[in-house]
Amino acid sequence: MKLVAKTFHGLEQVLAGELEALGATNINVLKRAVSFDANKELLYRSNLQLRTAIRILQPLTTFKARNDEELYRAVKAYDWSPYLRDDQTLAIDPVVFSRFFTHSKYVALKVKDAICDQFRDKSGKRPSVDLQRPNLMINVHVAEDQFTLSMDSSGQPLNRRGYRTKEHPAPINEVLAAGMVMLSGYDGSQPFLDPMCGSGTIVMEATMIAARMAPNLKRKEFGFMRWNNYDESLWKKIFDEAQAQVRTPPQRINGSDMALSAIDVSRHSALDFGLKQYIDFEVAPFNEVLPKGKNGIAIMNPPYDERMKSKDIVMLYTQIGDQLKQRFSGWNAWVISSNFEALKVISLKPAERHTLFNGSLECRFQKFDLYEGTKKRRVRNAPDHHPSQS
Template sequence: MRLVAKTFFGLEKVLAKELEDLGAGNISILKRAVSFDANKELLYKSNLYLRSALRILQPLKTFTARNEDQLYKAVREYDWSHYLSNDKTFAIDPVVYSRFFQHSKYAALKVKDAICDQFRDKTGARPSIDPVRPDLLINLHIAEDKVTLSMDSSGDPLNQRGYRTKPYTAPINEALAAGMLLIAGYDGSRPMMDPMCGSGTFLIEAAMIASRMAPNIKRREFGFMRWGNYDPELWKRITEEAKAKIVTPQHRIGGSDISVMAIDIARQSALDFGLKKYIDLSVKQFTEAEANGRGGLFITNPPYQERLKSRDIFLLYSELGSQLKHKFSGWDAWIISGNAEALKSVGLKPSTRQTLYNGALECNFQKFELYEGSRKQGGLKSE
């Protein structure tokens, strides 16, 4: 079968590499997605192992439609009895980017009506709608006049690993954080530090990478578990194999933040996932952070501007650059920020730049190589 793994803009190559490592075939990079060939085992493994994926979809039907009548007709013509019955529930998850369909909820309603009307005509009854826990979650994707209907095998988005049990202000998405760590080449073979860690997303994702823990090993439910062809014995074997692969990280992972609440949340999350013993957490200013080893990875998501005055944000980034120069020589530093001007205040020349989106905000993800010794021997590169 052909599957599509959804991800963030800029993480497509990372996700393709993850799929290649899982044994996927015929991999094709799309916009915010990667398509690939798979069997049932790989479908299950994709949901369990992929760190940078948001959903795993199985496309059912693709067609063109430029109005509600064409949409309704095409959906109603498809034989839904292969996947649904009157005693099952379903829901529609719409994603619409189209000048022909400007209201995603109305497009979803037309799809729902078409499916229900087909069952009512054939059987005199219809399946029910369950927006919370449906037996079948149908993904409706409309890009201009191209419509794709897919079964969502994930259910809840895959970034919902289960460790974020308490709310915290604007945390970075788990799949985005994992993808950024993979872009940075992190594999657990060196120390890692985030001195503005918030509720600890980078730290926990790094600890899972370093310990070879499948990111969704703690999740109890996926969409495919409610499909008619679900194989619980296969799933049990796959998860037992994943648990057997977990190892003890060889290098420390450190994080700090000025918020006591944020650090408390990070500690609880790490504890819930059995990762607390690998992560050093403390409450302190980022200027007090120290390298926890040699040749490590420094990665952080500093404030962009929302809660700081313009003058303060430039000072913060300047102090961040000073910290990197004086305390993290020999490390690689990666910073994501939605404030391009503030990033210049770091005072170092980035060796790599990449555009990512944190929510709807376009951000720069930049690498700074903090060489030891003189420039000829690998010294600091200043702007």
């Protein structure tokens, strides 16, 4: 079967790599998505194991429509009986980018009516709507007049791992956090630090990677479990294999933040999720944080100036650069921010740049190689400076 895994802009290649590692074939990178060929086992594994996927969709039919009558006829003409019974429930999830259809809820209503009317015409009964736990969640993607209808095998978005038990003012999406950790090359063998960890999302994703823990191992239900062809014994086999792979990380994972309330949220999440024994949290401002160990990886998501005054943000990013240069020799540091001007005052040349989106904000995710001894060598080998060269 053909499947499509949805992701965020900038993480498509990371997701493609994950799929290749799982054994997927015919992998094609799309815009904010990756398509691939799979069987039922890989469908189940993808939902359990993929860190950078938001949803796994199974496309069913495509067609063109420019008005509600064409839409209704095309949906009703497709045979829905292999996937749904008249005594079951459905829900429609519309994603609409079209000049012909400007209201996503109206598109969802027409699709629902067409499917239900097909069953009513055959048996006199029709499926009902259940927005919380439907037997079949149908994703409707509309690009101008091109429709794609897919079964959503995930149900709730896959970023909802289950460890975010308390609210935090500005949490980073779990899929984005996992993608950042994977882009950094972290595999658990190095020390890891998030010195501005907030509610701990980046730390939690790094810990799961280090522990070889499937990101959705604690999740109780997926959409495919309510499908008519659900194979419970196959799922149990896949789940048991994933559970057996979990290990104790070879290095400690560290997270710190200046706000006690944020650290409290982080500790609570890690404790509830069974990962607290692998993580050291501390309350400390960034300028007091010392790296634990050598040649580690630090990832940070500092404020972007959404709520801070410009002079404060310049001071903060200058401080980030100073601290990295002075205390993190031998480490690789990664910083994500939508404030491109503030990133410049870090005053370090990025070794890598990636464009990612944190919500609607376009961000740069930049790597800084902090080589041991580099600064001294550069000073010693620097050419003499003459006023005429200024």
